[in-house]
Amino acid sequence: MQTIRIVLVGLGNLGRRLCEVLSEKEPLLRDRFGLELRLVGAADSRGAAYDPAGLNTAEVARLKRAGGTVADYAGAGRQGWLAPDLVATTEADVLLEASPVNLKQGAEPALTCIRTALQRGMHVVTPNKGPLVLAYQELHDLAAAHGVQLRFDGTVAGGLPAINIGQRDLRGAVIHKLEAVPNMVTGFIMDMLADGLPWEEARTRAYDSGALEGDGSWDLEGWDAAAKLVILANAVLGYPARMEDVVLTGIADMSPDVFRSALEQGRRYRLLARAERRADGRYDLSVEPTPLPPDHPLGRLGRKQMAVVYSTDIYGTITAMIDEPKPVPSAATMLRDVLDILSG
Amino acid sequence: MQTIRIVLVGLGNLGRRLCEVLSEKEPLLRDRFGLELRLVGAADSRGAAYDPAGLNTAEVARLKRAGGTVADYAGAGRQGWLAPDLVATTEADVLLEASPVNLKQGAEPALTCIRTALQRGMHVVTPNKGPLVLAYQELHDLAAAHGVQLRFDGTVAGGLPAINIGQRDLRGAVIHKLEAVPNMVTGFIMDMLADGLPWEEARTRAYDSGALEGDGSWDLEGWDAAAKLVILANAVLGYPARMEDVVLTGIADMSPDVFRSALEQGRRYRLLARAERRADGRYDLSVEPTPLPPDHPLGRLGRKQMAVVYSTDIYGTITAMIDEPKPVPSAATMLRDVLDILSG
Numbered sequence A, B: 001m002q003t004i005r006i007v008l009v010g011l012g013n014l015g016r017r018l019c020e021v022l023s024e025k026e027p028l029l030r031d032r033f034g035l036e037l038r039l040v041g042a043a044d045s046r047g048a049a050y051d052p053a054g055l056n057t058a059e060v061a062r063l064k065r066a067g068g069t070v071a072d073y074a075g076a077g078r079q080g081w082l083a084p085d086l087v088a089t090t091e092a093d094v095l096l097e098a099s100p101v102n103l104k105q106g107a108e109p110a111l112t113c114i115r116t117a118l119q120r121g122m123h124v125v126t127p128n129k130g131p132l133v134l135a136y137q138e139l140h141d142l143a144a145a146h147g148v149q150l151r152f153d154g155t156v157a158g159g160l161p162a163i164n165i166g167q168r169d170l171r172g173a174v175i176h177k178l179e180a181v182p183n184m185v186t187g188f189i190m191d192m193l194a195d196g197l198p199w200e201e202a203r204t205r206a207y208d209s210g211a212l213e214g215d216g217s218w219d220l221e222g223w224d225a226a227a228k229l230v231i232l233a234n235a236v237l238g239y240p241a242r243m244e245d246v247v248l249t250g251i252a253d254m255s256p257d258v259f260r261s262a263l264e265q266g267r268r269y270r271l272l273a274r275a276e277r278r279a280d281g282r283y284d285l286s287v288e289p290t291p292l293p294p295d296h297p298l299g300r301l302g303r304k305q306m307a308v309v310y311s312t313d314i315y316g317t318i319t320a321m322i323d324e325p326k327p328v329p330s331a332a333t334m335l336r337d338v339l340d341i342l343s344g
Helices: A013-033 A057-065 A083-089 A110-119 A129-145 A162-169 A184-194 A199-208 A223-235 A256-264 A328-343 B013-033 B057-065 B083-089 B110-119 B129-145 B162-169 B184-194 B199-208 B223-235 B256-264 B328-343
Strands: A002-009 A035-043 A047-050 A077-079 A094-097 A123-125 A175-181 A246-248 A268-277 A283-292 A305-312 A317-323 B002-009 B035-044 B047-050 B077-079 B094-097 B123-125 B175-181 B246-248 B268-277 B283-292 B305-312 B317-323
Touching (some): A002 A083, A013 A328, A035 A328, A083 A110, A110 A129, A162 B328, A184 A268, B002 B013, B013 B057, B035 B057, B083 B110, B123 B328, B162 B175, B175 B223
Parallel strands (some): A002 A035, A246 A283, B002 B035
Antiparallel strands (some): A047 A077, A175 A268, A317 B317, B047 B077
16 A cells, blocks of 8 residues: 655635545555545635644545635644645645636745645645646746646646646647637637627627636737647647747627627637747647638537647547536546556 | 667568568668667578668568568578567567567467567567457466566557557546557448449458558458457457457448448448447446448448547546558557657
C-alpha cells in the first residue's frame, strides 16, 4: 500500500467536487493500484485544516456544500490560516491548486503556492489557468530544477485529455494546425441567440445554469478561450506564446442576426481557438467566433461538448471530444494528473 | 545525444513506411529530443541485415519499394537469415515487430520474436494484433518480469491513440461502455453498397484501393474488429477477454438492400465493436454491423476515419477520432510507442 500525501488549495466547485471524487474512488484506488491518496491539508479563502493522519474528504465536501469553510473542520481547522502558509509548512507529496482564475491579481495567491510547493519538492497539479498563462516557462523550469512534475491537464477543455494527447501521443509529430472549442458557455449562448432568444435572456439563462460567472467578460470576451490556447501553445506546440500574442475577438458585441442567418445556412457558431503554423515554424494564434459547417470536425458540438483537433504530419488529423453533462470531469482531471505522476 | 538501437522485424507496408518515417524524422528527433533511433537490424521473410553502426533507413525503404529484400542490403544483408535468429543474437534496445497478422500460424514467428526480445531485456513495440490476441497476459507478465515495456498502440484504429487514452487518461475511471469503429474497409464497403454498388464491384474497389487483402475474410467476417476489441478489453478495461468471448457478426453475408434502406432513413452502417459492463463487473463483447444515426458520436465517420468512444463514470463521454487519408499514421504509431517508452 502506497500513501501519497495531498494538499488541496481552493475549495470552490472544482476543489469540492474533487473531494467528492476522492471519497468515492477510495476503494477503487486501493484495489486497482494499492494506493491511498491522503488529503493532509486543505485551504479555502477563509482558512485551512491540517491533519497528517488525513482529513475526511467527504466531510470537507459536506462543509463546502453547506456554504461553510474548511476552517471549521473539527479538530483540524483554523480560521485565517492562509493557503501560502499551509503550503509552506505542510509535509506533503503533491499540491493540488484549484483556485479560480484570477489574472487581475497576478494569479495570486495561487502562483505563490505553486512556486513554494515546487521549491519544496512537491509535485503540483492544477486546473488553474492563471499561473500557467502568466509564468509557464518559469514554472516549467522550476519543476525541472527540483525534479518534480507540474501537471495541468484540467486547464483546457474540462475533462478532455487535450494536453495529454498533444504532449504524449503527438510527441514526434509536427502539428500544422490546432483548432479547439475549449469553452462551453459561449457555444451555449450563441446557440440560444441563433434560436431567436434576445441577448439578455440568453445571458440570464447562462448565469442561471451556473455556466457563466462574475461579470461574464472572462468567457464572453474570449479571455478564457485565449488562456487555454496559450497553454496549448506552450505545452503542446512548444511555442512560448503569451496572451498578447492571441488575436482575440469575443462574442459580447455580436448581433443575434449573425447567428440566426448562419443557422439558416446550416452552420453553427463556436468560439474557435486556432493555432496555425507558419513557414518559419512560428504559430499564428487566434480566438474568434466562427460559423462551422456540419462536416467540420467541430461543426456539430452540443452545448455540453468541447473538442480539439490536431492536424499533423505523421498522425493524420486527430479529433478528441468530450461530452461533459455534469462538471465532475473537470475536477476529476486532478485525479488523472496525480495518477499520471505516480505511474511514471 | 542518446542512441537507441532498434531491430525491425517485418518489412511489408507497415515496416517499410516506418523506415520512411524514421528517415524523415532523423533531424527532428535529434533537435527536439537529442535522440538517435539507430536501426541496427532488419528482417523480412527472405532474409535480414545487421550493422551495429546503423542501417540506412531510406535505403531499406528503397529496397522494399522496389520489391526486393533487405537481405540484399549491401555489406550487411544475408539471404535466409530468419527474424527469430536476428532477434536472438542482436544487441539492441527495442524490437519493433511489424509482421502481418497471422493467427492461423499461431502468430509465428512474431510471437517467438517478441518472447525472445522480452526475455533478452529488450522493450517491444508492435502493431501486430496476433501475438496480443493469443498471449496478452503471458506477454504482459513476461515484460514485467524482465523490467521492460511492451507497447502496442498501433494495434487498434491505426494512428489513433485509442489504447493510450484509455490506459492513461481514464486510469481512475470505470468505463461503462466502449464503442469503436476500429476497421476502415468495412465502412468503405458498406457505404458503397448503400450507394447502390453491387457486392462484387464494391469488393473489387476495396481490393484495388489496397484496403482489402488476402481472401478478405479477416476484415469482412469481422475478425479484425474482434481482435482489436479483445486488445482494448485486455489493455484498457483490464478484462481478460479472448476471441471466443466476442459475439461476432461480419458483413460478408449482408444484402446491399439493408444498407440502402438504412441510408434512406439517414443512417450509415459501421462495423461496431462494443464492450458493455455488466452489474458483476464483467463485459459483454460484440462486433456487429450497426446502423448509426447522424447524432451518434460514430454516426458520421468517413471512409478514412476510425474512432473510439469511452463512456465513463468520472470523465464523461470521450470520443477520439482519426482521419487517416494515407496509411502513414498506422506505421508512425511505432515511433509514438518508442518515444513513450523512452519518456517514462
